[in-house]
Amino acid sequence: MxxxxxxxxxxxxxxxxxxxxxxxxxxxxxxxxxxxxxxxxxxxxxxxxxxxxxxxxxxxxxxxxxxxxxxxxxxxxxxxxxxxxxxxxxxxxxxxxxxxxxxxxxxxxxxxxxxxxxxxLSGKREAKLAALGVIAGTYRPSGVVGDLGGGSLEFADIHGHKVGTGVTLPLGGLALQDVSAKSLKKAERIVRDALAGITQLEALPGRTFYAVGGTWRSLAKLHMSQRGYPLHVMHGYTLPVREALEFCRLVQRVDASTLSKIEVVSDARRALLAYGALVLEHIIRVGKPAEVTVSALGVREGLLFSLLPEAEQHRDPLLVAAGDLNALRSRSPRHGYELAEWSDRFMASTGIDESAEETRLRRAACLLADIGWRAHPDYRGEQSLNIIAHAAFVGLDHTARAFMALAVYFRHAGLSEDALSPALRELASPGMLDHARILGATMRVGYLVSAAMPGILPRAPLEVVQGKLVLRLEGDLADLAGERLMGRLRTLAKLIGREPVIAAG
The missing domain is CATH 3.30.420.40 (ATPase, nucleotide binding domain)
Structure with missing residues (x-):
């Protein structure tokens, strides 16, 4: 060979x-x-x-x-x-x-x-690197980072790219198991006393608690499995505080080996689950966060983030990752960026209310729209959906993953939901599902015009003009008009309540 x-x-x-x-x-x-x-x-x-x-x-x-x-x-x-x-x-x-x-x-x-x-690492240095890891993997974070290791627990307040003073406490799972002589009651007293008066927790009410560390990831993985959660992606997994409290109490109350789905947690981690649950429960009780979000990024990624130039640190991690996958898998990486700009113009003309976050996700989805082109035509939608839903992306939550995956699925498979996983579909709100369908229909028009080649879409604007959805195909592009393209334009026009027109020649 x-x-x-x-x-x-x-x-x-x-x-x-x-x-x-x-x-x-x-x-x-x-x-x-x-x-x-x-x-x-x-x-x-x-x-x-x-x-x-x-x-x-x-x-x-x-x-x-x-x-x-x-x-x-x-x-x-x-x-x-x-x-x-x-x-x-x-x-x-x-x-x-x-x-x-x-x-x-x-x-x-x-x-x-x-x-x-x-x-x-000193305790403060460890806390800062864990905080930088969360910043590296979270879009505009605000809350308190808690990094639970075997020997210690570090806290740091974060807001955007700003990191507050860190603190370290001897509340790691192995340390608690050791000093409490494996007594959860004694460990509870130690945790309660240690968390009293922690400044970082006083700043937590109503904000997000970012959970970092292997024991907490194992807890979240167990919770995810027991729920039958449709995405097996740890980063960005979010638990409402009431649900997190109930689960923490359950894990402390029973023998870990008897818990449903406990096989998803390695044997070596199981003994520390109760201690991790105990610490998390008291953090929630003292800090009163609005939610608990798991970060798969921590000290290691925080170190790499600290080595980047400041301008690079401020780039959007989702758009960077989507651009990377676009470069690796699309027929024309440049076309992905042109598709994003083409859809910018279209969306602005429709008057559809699109938040800044929805704009960001739409652009990322456009960069990912062609990553499944090598698959069999019957499976391009399914393959693209699976890649996007489970990719090692950061800077987004699970609802955003579902939106992007669904939009690209609709781009390939059409707008029917019959073959979709109901559980994955339910991760997106009705509004986001409707937005994904419109974006998918927009992409379907764009790819019939451009055949995924660069330099075409900038010359074929799609806009709402005087109440009509107009696709302009002028000069040498006029012969691209046809019944198949008109059919897709008609579908998109119906979704946004407009009359379709192809202005060719």
Missing amino acids: LITHEVACGRLSLGPPVAVIDIGSNSVRLVVYEAISRSPTPMFNEKALCGLGRNVATTGRLDFDAVEKALAALKRFRALCDVLRVEQVHVLATAAARDAANGQEFIERAREICRTDIEL
Whole structure:
């Protein structure tokens, strides 16, 4: 077989891959990202649950077996970085190595293995990086970030790109299990006392609590599975506070092994679920947030975000990610941007009320409209829907995912909902579903005009003029007019209550 490309065509030319190794109190994880960018994509992700923080709170030392297990994991991770030709390896160590008397000795051994410096994070530094991770993955966030690890819990207030002063508390799952001698009643008293008077929680009422960390992600995954939730995407999963409180109490009350769908949580995580639920319950009671939202991005992504130029940090992560996928999968990446601008002009002429957020999502959907073109025609809609609904996008919630997925589905499959998953459809409000249908119908007109090629749509404006929906095909574009195109224009015109006209020649 002739190999014609040294570099995979399915990767972006954004620079060399970069790795972050996170030496946490419970897990040691390697994530290799395609490059440092506003929307970094993981190329490789592996963790080892080493339990470095187990018994540190009572003995003051890292356990010998846990240390050996962690060092063995680091040897493999360093070798993987070499295999992946990683040029930058960032290694972070958190609470366990920070708090243990033999932590520095462990860091020295780890440094030799990793062949690079290791940043031993202070509590405040860890809180800031976790906050930056949430900012990196959330569009215009406002609330309080809580990062629950094995050894500690960090809080930081965020508003837009501003991060308040961070604080760290010894309330990690392993630490609580240790100091409470595995007594939830004793752990509850410790948590209640520790959370009293925390400034960050005083600023939380009515805002969003962003939950970061493996134990809370496991809780959310369990909750998601028990609900039969249609999207298996952790980032952006949101729980109303009443529902979150009820679920936290349930997890504390019963043996984890008896919980429905508990198989979705790894055995090593199950013992810490009750402690994570206990901490989250008291945060909700003290802070009174409006909702709890899970962030899959934390310290590692916060570090990468901090390395970006300020102008790059302020780019919209969703539009960046959609543009990247457009570049990788569309017949013409430029056409996606032209489609977005073409639909801008159309929507402005209709008088349809479109919020700034809906405009943003429409533009992102236009960039994704052609990513399924290589699939069989009968499955382009279904494949596009699945890619968009489950892609590693950030900067959007699950309702927004559903809107974009449905719009591109309608663009390929027509406007019928008969073959759609009812559960996915229900994630979008009736208004967003109607908006998705209009956008899908608009795309169907646009692609019959342009055949997905650039330079055509800017010359074929679609506008509402004097109460009529007019598509102009002038000069050499006049012969593009036909009954099939008129049929699609008629469908769109019906959705917006206008009379269709093709002005050709």
